[in-house]
Amino acid sequence: MLSRSRTLPSRIHHGIIEERHDVKHYLQVEVQPKKPTEAEKAINILSNYSKCFDDDGRSKRTGTFWTASAHIITAVIGSGVLSLAWSVAQLGWIAGPLVMLLFALVNLYTSNLLTLCYRTTDSVTGHRNYTYMEAVKNILGGRKVKISGLIQYFNLFGIAIGYTIAASVSMMAIKRSNCYHKSHGEDPCHMSSNGYMITFGTAEVIFSQIPDFDQVWWLSIVAAIMSFTYSSVGLGLDIGKVAENRSFKGSLTGISIGTVTQAGTVTDTQKIWRSMQALGAMAFAYSFSIILIEIQDTIKSPPAEFKTMRKATVLSVAVTTVFYLLCGCMGYAAFGDNAPGNLLTGFGFYNPYWLLDIANFAIVVHLVGAYQNMQVFCQPLFAFVEKWCARKWAKNGFVTSEYKIAVPFLGVYQLNLFRLVCRTGFVLSTTIIAMLMPFFNDVVGILGAFGFWPLTVYFPIDMYISQRKIPRWSNRWLGLQLLSFTCLIVSVVAAVGSMAGVVLDLKTYKPFKTSY
Numbered sequence: 001m002l003s004r005s006r007t008l009p010s011r012i013h014h015g016i017i018e019e020r021h022d023v024k025h026y027l028q029v030e031v032q033p034k035k036p037t038e039a040e041k042a043i044n045i046l047s048n049y050s051k052c053f054d055d056d057g058r059s060k061r062t063g064t065f066w067t068a069s070a071h072i073i074t075a076v077i078g079s080g081v082l083s084l085a086w087s088v089a090q091l092g093w094i095a096g097p098l099v100m101l102l103f104a105l106v107n108l109y110t111s112n113l114l115t116l117c118y119r120t121t122d123s124v125t126g127h128r129n130y131t132y133m134e135a136v137k138n139i140l141g142g143r144k145v146k147i148s149g150l151i152q153y154f155n156l157f158g159i160a161i162g163y164t165i166a167a168s169v170s171m172m173a174i175k176r177s178n179c180y181h182k183s184h185g186e187d188p189c190h191m192s193s194n195g196y197m198i199t200f201g202t203a204e205v206i207f208s209q210i211p212d213f214d215q216v217w218w219l220s221i222v223a224a225i226m227s228f229t230y231s232s233v234g235l236g237l238d239i240g241k242v243a244e245n246r247s248f249k250g251s252l253t254g255i256s257i258g259t260v261t262q263a264g265t266v267t268d269t270q271k272i273w274r275s276m277q278a279l280g281a282m283a284f285a286y287s288f289s290i291i292l293i294e295i296q297d298t299i300k301s302p303p304a305e306f307k308t309m310r311k312a313t314v315l316s317v318a319v320t321t322v323f324y325l326l327c328g329c330m331g332y333a334a335f336g337d338n339a340p341g342n343l344l345t346g347f348g349f350y351n352p353y354w355l356l357d358i359a360n361f362a363i364v365v366h367l368v369g370a371y372q373n374m375q376v377f378c379q380p381l382f383a384f385v386e387k388w389c390a391r392k393w394a395k396n397g398f399v400t401s402e403y404k405i406a407v408p409f410l411g412v413y414q415l416n417l418f419r420l421v422c423r424t425g426f427v428l429s430t431t432i433i434a435m436l437m438p439f440f441n442d443v444v445g446i447l448g449a450f451g452f453w454p455l456t457v458y459f460p461i462d463m464y465i466s467q468r469k470i471p472r473w474s475n476r477w478l479g480l481q482l483l484s485f486t487c488l489i490v491s492v493v494a495a496v497g498s499m500a501g502v503v504l505d506l507k508t509y510k511p512f513k514t515s516y
Contacts, residue, residue, distance in 0.1 A: 080285030086341045088339070092250070107317060136463065147454075172191060173360045205424050231327065235327050238333070382419075401417070446502075453488045461484050
């Protein structure tokens with residue numbers, strides 16, 4: 001209807017119709033609204049969303065560019081930073097920083113492709129994919145879903161092993177440091193890491209029984225703070241060591257032939273293996289693809305989620321790369337060919353030992369939280385196994401029955417014996433393997449090599465090609481396939497080098513009897 005004006009015929013005043021004789025009467029014509037086209041519906045669809053819910057019926061997302069950037073940075077900067085000084089030492093001052101920058105660029109590019117896969121068919125109004133696995137399922141489907149799942153779960157299983165090794169080494173470093181100072185340097189304080197691995201595994205058994213991760217949301221915040229704490233301490237001590245040496249150690253081509261290490265004297269062949277292994281360690285430091293879609297699922301819209309996520313990815317990778325270059329290069333400058341596999345164990349038992357204790361304690365706390373974060377991605381696997389067994393043995397009380405246990409100050413806990421055994425078995429298996437092969441650098445190299453090509457490169461590129469319907473043998477298709485093939489070669493080379501490292505270390509170490 002037209003808005004009321006002097007042209008309207010009559011009006012009601014206190015219940016009496018008042019005629020307007022001083023104006024002309026006009027016939028009012030009601031304009032029929034124009035039926036919107038499909039294109040207009042798509043453009044205006046965001047305006048029809050509820051103030052409380054998004055288009056998928058879930059609560060309104062509140063994430064921003066800054067929160068997404070913070071999530072990525074805290075997810076990336078972790079235990080992988082501890083091996084970067086060793087990696088740069090194997091490659092030298094030219095290849096070391098250059099390879100790190102190349103890994104950063106590849107991760108940045110493929111991450112941008114992956115952000116477009118958060119929604120299926122249309123990157124603005126399409127169906128949301130809440131996880132990496134779901135994106136593969138909805139876009140690629142078929143066998144690739146199972147292959148992706150196997151790789152992802154195997155990678156997570158390996159990460160759990162790496163976390164167990166790193167945490168035990170840090171706990172042992174605190175004990176040895178205090179022992180060394182109490183004896184004034186007279187006691188070498190040799191000890192086994194097995195007890196510390198069992199302690200870490202016991203803690204993770206308890207955390208693994210928590211059915212809903214939102215009950216321990218605070219653990220992720222604490223873990224993020226701890227990761228920045230020990231990384232910053234390591235960088236600061238590197239700078240202090242360089243200042244003490246009054247020179248930058250290292251060479252343009254990396255570790256020298258004939259250098260004596262814990263695994264023996266470096267030969268020509270070993271230098272090649274170690275250089276190849278360094279590629280895997282660097283790849284592991286940038287592994288965050290499997291959680292990128294989960295982070296993107298927290299971002300509000302408009303603007304479209306992929307636009308915000310792209311900006312967040314650029315900032316996060318830039319900040320992380322600068323930090324990694326500082327840690328890796330300053331560690332190499334401080335120690336040269338003797339750069340340790342674990343940055344915070346390379347300072348020995350020298351002052352300030354209390355600061356090293358704080359940093360190693362921060363590593364342990366961070367890895368407890370990171371291990372629990374890692375188990376969140378295994379929840380679908382746990383759920384699948386538990387539900388399948390519940391259907392298979394529906395009448396078996398061991399599998400299906402739940403017992404209420406009152407926990408002081410925490411309320412009632414629903415105990416399921418099968419869940420207890422299943423998840424405890426997961427932690428137990430990772431702990432035993434860590435005790436069999438307590439080689440931090442080798443495990444990190446294998447994980448980086450195994451996860452880099454399929455999870456960071458192949459599936460994001462394949463999903464992007466399918467989503468955008470890029471024609472085969474077109475220039476863009478050829479370019480993407482060339483990138484994927486090159487990264488496959490890098491992964492294979494890194495895997496071979498890391499496996500060779502395991503073989504060399506097994507000649508020195510004895511399973512379950514390793515002491516430091």
